[in-house]
Amino acid sequence: MPAIDLETEDGRNEALRRMYTIRRFDETAAEHFADGEIPGFVHLYVGEEAVGVGACAALEDDDYITSTHRGHGHCIAKGLDPTVMMAELFGKREGYCNGKGGSMHIADVDAGMLGANGIVGAGPPLGTGAALTIDQKGEDRVALSFGGDGSVAQGQFFEAANLASTWDLPVVFLIENNQYGEGTPVGEQHNVDNLSDTAAAYDIPGITVDGMDVVAVNEAVAEARERARDGEGPTFIEAETYRYHGHFEGDEELYRDSAEVEYWRGRDPIDAFAERLMDRGELSEEGFEEMKDEVEATIEEAIEHAHSSTDPEPEEAYDDMFDGEVPDITAFAERLRADGGEQGGEL
Amino acid sequence: MSTLRIGLIVNPAAGRDIRRLTGGASVVDNYAKERVAECVLAGLDVVPNPPEVLAMPEKAGITDGAIETTPEEVAAGTLDLPIRGSAADTRRAAARLGEECAAIVVLGGDGTSRDVALECRDTPLLLVSTGTNNVVPSAVDGTVAGAAAALLATGAVDDRAVTDRHGMVEARLESGASVRGLAAVELIDRSFVGTRAMVDPADLVGGIVSRANPGEIGLPGIAGALGSISPTEPDAAFLGLREPAEAGRTVNAIAAPGMTAEVGIETHQVLGGEESTTIEVEEAVLGADGERELEVQDEEVEFRSLPGGPRLVAFKRVFAAAAGSGVLEKG
Numbered sequence: 001m002p003a004i005d006l007e008t009e010d011g012r013n014e015a016l017r018r019m020y021t022i023r024r025f026d027e028t029a030a031e032h033f034a035d036g037e038i039p040g041f042v043h044l045y046v047g048e049e050a051v052g053v054g055a056c057a058a059l060e061d062d063d064y065i066t067s068t069h070r071g072h073g074h075c076i077a078k079g080l081d082p083t084v085m086m087a088e089l090f091g092k093r094e095g096y097c098n099g100k101g102g103s104m105h106i107a108d109v110d111a112g113m114l115g116a117n118g119i120v121g122a123g124p125p126l127g128t129g130a131a132l133t134i135d136q137k138g139e140d141r142v143a144l145s146f147g148g149d150g151s152v153a154q155g156q157f158f159e160a161a162n163l164a165s166t167w168d169l170p171v172v173f174l175i176e177n178n179q180y181g182e183g184t185p186v187g188e189q190h191n192v193d194n195l196s197d198t199a200a201a202y203d204i205p206g207i208t209v210d211g212m213d214v215v216a217v218n219e220a221v222a223e224a225r226e227r228a229r230d231g232e233g234p235t236f237i238e239a240e241t242y243r244y245h246g247h248f249e250g251d252e253e254l255y256r257d258s259a260e261v262e263y264w265r266g267r268d269p270i271d272a273f274a275e276r277l278m279d280r281g282e283l284s285e286e287g288f289e290e291m292k293d294e295v296e297a298t299i300e301e302a303i304e305h306a307h308s309s310t311d312p313e314p315e316e317a318y319d320d321m322f323d324g325e326v327p328d329i330t331a332f333a334e335r336l337r338a339d340g341g342e343q344g345g346e347l
Numbered sequence: 348m349s350t351l352r353i354g355l356i357v358n359p360a361a362g363r364d365i366r367r368l369t370g371g372a373s374v375v376d377n378y379a380k381e382r383v384a385e386c387v388l389a390g391l392d393v394v395p396n397p398p399e400v401l402a403m404p405e406k407a408g409i410t411d412g413a414i415e416t417t418p419e420e421v422a423a424g425t426l427d428l429p430i431r432g433s434a435a436d437t438r439r440a441a442a443r444l445g446e447e448c449a450a451i452v453v454l455g456g457d458g459t460s461r462d463v464a465l466e467c468r469d470t471p472l473l474l475v476s477t478g479t480n481n482v483v484p485s486a487v488d489g490t491v492a493g494a495a496a497a498l499l500a501t502g503a504v505d506d507r508a509v510t511d512r513h514g515m516v517e518a519r520l521e522s523g524a525s526v527r528g529l530a531a532v533e534l535i536d537r538s539f540v541g542t543r544a545m546v547d548p549a550d551l552v553g554g555i556v557s558r559a560n561p562g563e564i565g566l567p568g569i570a571g572a573l574g575s576i577s578p579t580e581p582d583a584a585f586l587g588l589r590e591p592a593e594a595g596r597t598v599n600a601i602a603a604p605g606m607t608a609e610v611g612i613e614t615h616q617v618l619g620g621e622e623s624t625t626i627e628v629e630e631a632v633l634g635a636d637g638e639r640e641l642e643v644q645d646e647e648v649e650f651r652s653l654p655g656g657p658r659l660v661a662f663k664r665v666f667a668a669a670a671g672s673g674v675l676e677k678g
Binding site: 206 | 359360364365368369374376377406407408538539540541542543546642644
């Protein structure tokens with residue numbers, strides 16, 4: 001059963017709610033980042049919500065995903081808890097990685113979310129690896145790797161797609177073409193107009209879909225998932241989308257003009273889908289307002305929880321990295337506890 | 348209209364939709380399209396004083412790449428037209444080229460051909476197949492299309508003798524919206540336009556065709572199993588389909604590229620030029636030539652054929668007329 005069934009009215013409403021939750025989670029994260037409450041960098045998914053939600057809706061609960069540096073949307077789409085995510089962004093012990101991963105490294109293996117990743121193109125090899133595991137264990141699930149347009153130009157993407165196609169592994173490569181690799185327009189990074197044309201190099205099908213349309217993304221991923229499960233190997237899906245915010249918060253965005261941003265905002269995936277549900281009589285103005293209020297309450301709760309959460313102690317820095325005890329790490333933690341980090345702060 | 352100019356429209360998006368995943372549809376990449384476009388331009392040189400070329404601009408660089416290879420004798424350029432990367436580009440370009448050219452060469456599938464046909468006025472069209480669901484365009488070498496276009500544009504062959512008017516069909520909603528198709532307007536059992544292409548032939552629940560032949564793909568092929576209609580006839584056929592197990596009769600047909608199917612027939616109605624048929628639609632999507640176009644809920648939908656379809660060039664007749672006329676002889 002797909003995680004969210006877009007063939008049903010309830011499923012469509014849930015997809016809208018999920019997209020709006022991503023929007024408000026990221027807009028709220030931007031405010032708190034600007035206030036200096038969130039360490040590190042944040043890369044926001046605002047504008048790209050239909051890709052994450054359309055894709056994850058077509059997956060089943062025990063399917064795997066791998067993510068990118070712009071991963072909050074993938075996490076929420078896969079069903080992770082915004083409260084635990086926000087604590088992670090704030091660097092708190094109550095976060096998904098005990099506050100040590102932050103915005104770019106949220107992971108929840110139990111939920112099938114194998115990790116956001118700060119390295120461009122690092123997700124696809126993980127996806128191929130997860131698919132190899134599925135294949136070797138004879139399991140009935142698939143892996144989906146999110147990647148940006150920039151990842152397709154990385155050597156590791158080639159390696160991941162080449163092995164996955166050679167071994168017919170159950171993986172879907174979903175490329176979010178948001179038109180820029182950091183500040184470089186996609187046309188200046190690649191010699192093909194449609195990134196899906198590169199699928200021919202691996203002898204796998206490649207298609208391009210409207211990434212601002214949650215139904216279009218969902219249909220494509222549903223078909224690709226079925227191919228993967230039927231042993232037909234990987235599929236390359238390019239979703240054409242756009243990020244409304246800069247590459248990271250604080251980006252001066254000198255590489256694009258406001259008219260372009262306005263054009264894409266005019267195709268907003270949330271407004272467009274809400275309007276379609278209203279036209280179909282599946283959502284009322286009041287119903288949408290109520291949904292927004294509920295999402296707002298969830299996000300406020302996440303912020304309150306993050307504020308009341310605790311910072312990890314320095315001696316916990318290397319915890320959770322290894323399965324079992326590592327004597328050097330134990331000794332390191334003991335030294336830190338003894339002198340508060342004055343001496344012996346390194347392994 | 349300049350008699351010494353031809354138009355060129357290459358749809359960069361044709362031939363790469365979701366049917367790559369669901370059927371046996373072939374992939375036509377942009378490199379292949381550029382080679383076909385180069386051949387079209389090379390073919391123009393078959394006549395002395397070849398016509399000039401005005402092409403639709405597009406962002407994939409197919410047309411620009413092809414123009415760089417144009418033979419010296421051929422002047423080629425692109426229309427000054429803003430492009431958005433959607434079907435609207437094709438329609439705007441067709442309107443302009445229809446005004447300014449003696450003939451238009453189109454590289455695309457049924458969808459692209461329809462977009463051009465809706466806007467090109469009465470300009471003869473030379474349709475070269477590079478799309479997915481190709482009932483209307485011909486699988487002809489680009490050089491042949493270019494040579495045919497040159498023979499027409501220079502007046503060496505009279506276009507009235509070598510063109511046929513293709514039918515068109517329409518579905519019109521009570522609320523005023525309508526969908527027009529060159530070969531077919533389909534009724535599809537889906538809620539959303541989504542990825543546009545028809546994902547599963549089993550979703551097809553009916554529609555109207557301007558032509559019918561069992562050798563064609565999709566709804567025209569299904570209708571063709573019950574009786575043939577030539578593309579130039581004013582008649583159309585309306586079909587209502589259902590599950591084969593529940594239908595009184597069934598036909599075998601080419602349901603999609605790479606896919607044959609047994610299809611249950613509930614209704615089959617041949618409509619004369621002036622006739623129409625109206626049905627109640629609770630929830631479906633209307634498609635045109637294999638692409639989902641319009642979401643419909645609780646509407647009366649009227650299906651009919653439309654007069655005034657496009658004039659399509661019959662390639663073989665162009666060369667038959669040229670043979671022996673001296674136009675291709677030197678000295």
